Amino acid sequence: MTAVLVQLPPVLRAVTGGARVLEAQGGTVGEVLEHLAAQCPALALHLFDENHTIRRNIICIHNEGIVRAKDMNAHTVAAGDELLLANALAGG
Amino acid sequence: MVTLIVGTKKGAAILKSDDARNWSHEFALRGWGVTASARDEGGRTYLAVSNDVFGPAIFVSDDLKEWKQLESAPRFNPGDKGNETHIRIVGWADFTGRYKDSPRLVDQIWTLHAAHGAIYAGVSEAGLFVTRDRGQSWEPISGFNDHPNRANWEPGAGGLCAHTILTDAKNPNRMWVGVSSSGFFRTDDGGKTWAEKSVGVNTDTGTCVHHVTHDPANADVLFRQDHRGVYRSDDAGDHWRTIESGLPCGELSDGHRCSFGFPIVMDRPSGDIFIAPLDSDNFRLPPDGQLAVYKSSDGEQWRARTNGLPGNCYSGVLRGAMAADQHGGIYFGTSSGAIYGSADLGESWSEIAASLPRIMSVEAYAT
Numbered sequence: 001m002t003a004v005l006v007q008l009p010p011v012l013r014a015v016t017g018g019a020r021v022l023e024a025q026g027g028t029v030g031e032v033l034e035h036l037a038a039q040c041p042a043l044a045l046h047l048f049d050e051n052h053t054i055r056r057n058i059i060c061i062h063n064e065g066i067v068r069a070k071d072m073n074a075h076t077v078a079a080g081d082e083l084l085l086a087n088a089l090a091g092g
Numbered sequence: 093m094v095t096l097i098v099g100t101k102k103g104a105a106i107l108k109s110d111d112a113r114n115w116s117h118e119f120a121l122r123g124w125g126v127t128a129s130a131r132d133e134g135g136r137t138y139l140a141v142s143n144d145v146f147g148p149a150i151f152v153s154d155d156l157k158e159w160k161q162l163e164s165a166p167r168f169n170p171g172d173k174g175n176e177t178h179i180r181i182v183g184w185a186d187f188t189g190r191y192k193d194s195p196r197l198v199d200q201i202w203t204l205h206a207a208h209g210a211i212y213a214g215v216s217e218a219g220l221f222v223t224r225d226r227g228q229s230w231e232p233i234s235g236f237n238d239h240p241n242r243a244n245w246e247p248g249a250g251g252l253c254a255h256t257i258l259t260d261a262k263n264p265n266r267m268w269v270g271v272s273s274s275g276f277f278r279t280d281d282g283g284k285t286w287a288e289k290s291v292g293v294n295t296d297t298g299t300c301v302h303h304v305t306h307d308p309a310n311a312d313v314l315f316r317q318d319h320r321g322v323y324r325s326d327d328a329g330d331h332w333r334t335i336e337s338g339l340p341c342g343e344l345s346d347g348h349r350c351s352f353g354f355p356i357v358m359d360r361p362s363g364d365i366f367i368a369p370l371d372s373d374n375f376r377l378p379p380d381g382q383l384a385v386y387k388s389s390d391g392e393q394w395r396a397r398t399n400g401l402p403g404n405c406y407s408g409v410l411r412g413a414m415a416a417d418q419h420g421g422i423y424f425g426t427s428s429g430a431i432y433g434s435a436d437l438g439e440s441w442s443e444i445a446a447s448l449p450r451i452m453s454v455e456a457y458a459t
Contacts, residue, residue, distance in 0.1 A: 011123035011143060014151075015161050041163040046146035050167045051195050057145040087145045 002027055004081045006036060012085070015042050029060050030073035032083065057088045094417055095156070096433075096444070097137065098425055099126030099453030104139055105431075106156050107444060112421065112435040115444050120159055121151060128412060129455045130204035130211055136226060138211060140201035144183070148201050148215075152227055165198070166213045166221035166230045168237070172196035175245065178217050178252040200253065203412065207259035207267075207308070214254035218245060218271045220283070233283040236269060241288075248272035248300055248319075255411055256304050260311035268329060273300035273319065278329050289329035294320040297346050303411050305358045305365065315358065315365050315391065321350035322367065324391055338394035339386055340379045342372035352376075355414035359422065364389050364437055366422055368409040377406050385424070387438045400441035401432060410452055417456035425451030 007021050016022065024039065026032035033054060037044035049055055053069075060067040060075075061084040067075045068088070077083065094112060098105040104126040106118045124141035127148075131137050137156060142148045148166075151159040174196040182199050196217050203214040213221045213230065220236040223229060236254075239245075245252055256270030265282040268289075275288040276299075290299050293316070300319035307313070312328040315335075322339060323332040339351035353369040365388045371379045378384060383405040386394040407428035414424035423433045429448035434441045 012146060014121055014124070014159070015149070042149070042161040045149050045161075045163075045165050045167075046143070049147065049195070049197050050172070051170045053195075055145065055147060 002077060002079045002081075004032055004077050004079070004083055006032060007082065007084045009086055012043065012046060015046065016040060027076060028073055029062065029067055029071075029075045029077060029083065030054065032077060033072065059086050059088045060084065061086060093459050094419075094421055095457045095459070096415075096423055096431065097129045097139070097156075097453075097455045097457075098431060098445075098448065098451055099129060099139070099412070100425075100429070100449040100451050101125050102449040104129075105445065105448050107431070112433065113442070117445065118156075120156075126453065128201055128204045128213075128453050130206045131455070131457060132206045132211060132226065133209065134226070138204050138227065140204055140213070142200045148198055150201065150204075150213075150227060162227040164223075164227065164229050166201060166215050166219065166232075167198055168196045168217075168219060169232065170195075172237075175217055175247065175252050178247045181247055181249075181251045182216065199251075202253045202255040203257055205257035205259065207261075208264045212257050212259075212267075214257050214269060216251045216253035218252045218254040218274065220254055220257070220269055235279065235284040236277065236286050239277075239286055245271065245274035246298060256301065258304060258306055258311070258314070259308055261308040262311070266311070266328070268304065268314075270301040270304055272302070273298050275299040276301045276304060276316065276329060289325075290332065291330065292325075292332035293318055293323055294348065294350070296320070296348065302354045303356045305356045307358060307360045307363070309360070313391070315356055317353050317356040317367055319352065319373065320344070320348060322353075322356070335388070335392055336394070337392060338388075338396075339367075340369050340371070342374075342379065344373050353409075354411040355409055355424065357414050357416045357422070359416045359420065359437060360418055361420075362389070362437060363391070365391060366414065366416070366438055367394075368414060368424060370408050376408055378408065381405055383407075383426070383432075385422070385434075385438050385441070397434075397438045397441070399439065400434075400443075410450075412453040413451045415454045415456040417458040419458035421456055421458060423454055423456045425454050427451065 024035040096107040128140040205212045220233040258268040260266040277286040316323040383401040407426040431445040
């Protein structure tokens, strides 16, 4: 499995006991989120809804590009990559 | 010592006082909307939080300093079908206009209620859940969540939400749940079946209960702030009658005249009831710009109590934002972030905080 670093948005750090960056494994962004959820069940509530669908307004910034929730299960990552989870914003 | 747990749009304000005049302030869970709170018999405090992107959850604390999120939360069953209108109202749309197959999701926890060794949660999309192990696991109350008439439930302006839970201290099989805008439901069989209870309430344009209060030890006497007036029932909700003598009555959008508002709370030792009327569903502002609490000591007549409350005030009090500490203290928060308190059953008021975010819930505990 591929190990990557995931930076969490500030609001989720209350869920992880203050941790800002977590290491997780997976070949796609979706698999990385699955691994995060398995490591931290409290975080799972915020990443996936009742149908185990990635919450639709989460985005992931990877290699300076934005990966939207609907594309996360197909978007591949490489060992050592850094991912940043964030809110999808719709204006200022 | 009085402790106020104030849920705001951007975190929880925790206010404490030994003399009801000087208050210490702390602010927890920055960035989370805090929509409800409750305390169990063991002294654990539960805070329901919500975030537009990351969804709802519940944090707990035994000392009001260290907060830990529970790993479990109220969640519907995978595959449950959602209410299309509710989904449209709360913004779960995917911008394609295809609401028909959207799932039923918990997007907000509107109320937490401690009773009979359990914590009950009322949520939107309207649903009822219970934990009997201090939040380690949550069970859906299927008799309510899969109510046979659910397909006909209509959301209110804030969505389809189960916002009020009442229990009977003497009868664990009886409880009530208020749903905007689909009615006030009672079970007498521990949650298996639920009957809507609005006989005597004006329902010409729907059944929109806003909040209900009572004394769990005298549970059958209920006081109801409805969209279409203020009512009481002396038979556990089977029949209702209007009690608006002394209340300001405005004209609703459909022409009906009644007293409009959201919160209603009771000081159980005295039986006094408190509401914060608004100038109808058109304006939702304090009548004539005077922030006022109305008090009834006999459950029939109301008197305005404004000593210490501001004029030129154009913010209201949301449904869950008023509380009684059951020792004579009454507290409420406004949609513009002010907290007011009274230590003498509403006869006089003082400002406790002025600049909080929008206040969604208030709970008060005297120890």
